[in-house]
Amino acid sequence: MQQEPQQPQNPQKVQQKKPRIQTSADENEIVFKPLTETDKKPEAASRKGTASKEEVATKKVVTTKKAVTTKKEKGNHSERYMALKSNIAYDAAGLPNLAFEMQFSKHISVELPVICSFWDISQKHAVRTVAIQPEGRWWLKQLGAGHFFGVHAHVAWFNVKWQKDRYQNTDRPLLGAGVSYGYLLPLSKHWGAEFSLGAGYAHIKYNTYYNIDNGAQIGTETRNYWGITRVGLSLSYRF
Template sequence: MRLKIRFLHTCFTLAVAALPLGAMAQAVEKPRIQTSALPEETAVYNPSAKKNVAQAKKNVAQTKEKPAKEQGKARASEKRKKDKKTVSVSDRRYMALKTNIAYDAIGVLNLDYEVQVHSRMTVDIPVMWSLWDAKPDKALRVAAIQPELRWWMGQETGKGHFFGLHAHVGWYNLKWDDRRYQDTGRPLAGAGLSYGYKLPLSEHWGAEFTVGFGYANMKYDTYYNIDNGAQIDTRIRHYWGPTKVGASLVYRF
């Protein structure tokens, strides 16, 4: 009986001593396996691993896609700006502002605007004026306009050879030696044909040379060229000859 009691006591003592050891064994952390895989890729051991891995990949793809779209938009915007800057002057509609130096040299100031109206056609509108006397016995006071329709022969409008059809209207008062000639109120009027050549000097600047021949009708009074000079007669003249001479400095917009 005593042996049986001792055996039971021994078994109980061993069982009590084994309890702390079991608790310690449970508290020991499972060893971690070292790997180069991403955490979301090692989540296959988790029951919801497949869902988490798919969501993680989706997030990574969206993160990469957004900067790519932004970079694409930025490149497209830069390309549009570059294309606008690289458009040359010759690709734009031809417009130019000019002055005829040949007329400026004799005291007839002028300003000329030309604009493209067709692939090879332009309209040229020069305005001329002179409101002072060069000398007491020699002077030309004039206000005139001479619009012209031009046809350009080259592939590029505003460059090279051209032919023109022009008209002219003007009011004048001419002093020359002992005579003075003044319009009667009816302006000089006529038309003519011209030929010219435009020489580019730079992207915006150029030189233009032109000469024209045609007809002009004039009705004028003749006076003695003195203060309050008496009227001599009134005449009507039909003029044929040069109607246009030009050596112009051109600025192209």
């Protein structure tokens, strides 16, 4: 039985069926299939996804840089205001002192200064004392900068020699309270200069002795003092 000759296939169909690869060594038989809309969508989606990841990464870097910049702008300070101080005015008068201040709310801080002296100026002159003067402060704008108002109390134990007499507190110390105003001028990220002046009341009861070794007691006196109770010219270091 004679087989019918096979009809040649339609070149267009062959061209459509050929994949997008090289089918032989002959360059004329390299056929490429055009991309359809379906083929383009995954590539577009892939590009979109890649761009989104890059954008997210960029945003993270920018956010991190902003956080670091913000931290630097704050001067690497502690979140809560804390400072260590020394009153130069008292130091110059021979009264070494040290104060610590801490923030308790947005506008309120508490300072605790300790003042002491254990030296004799001369044979007839000496000031030996230990005193504390806690103060609560209200800062008008920002803690650690600018104007503030304070309310303070004072407690002191003393033994003072002056000329022919020596004065010493009785069984209870000096007690009193007052109000003050001050201003802190920032000098750098951590350092500042503080100026303050306070006035108030102090109740003093003391014994008087002859200013000689084992001098006899002359008498006991009581005084109510109204006037300057606080003078500050301090150098401050902020943590």
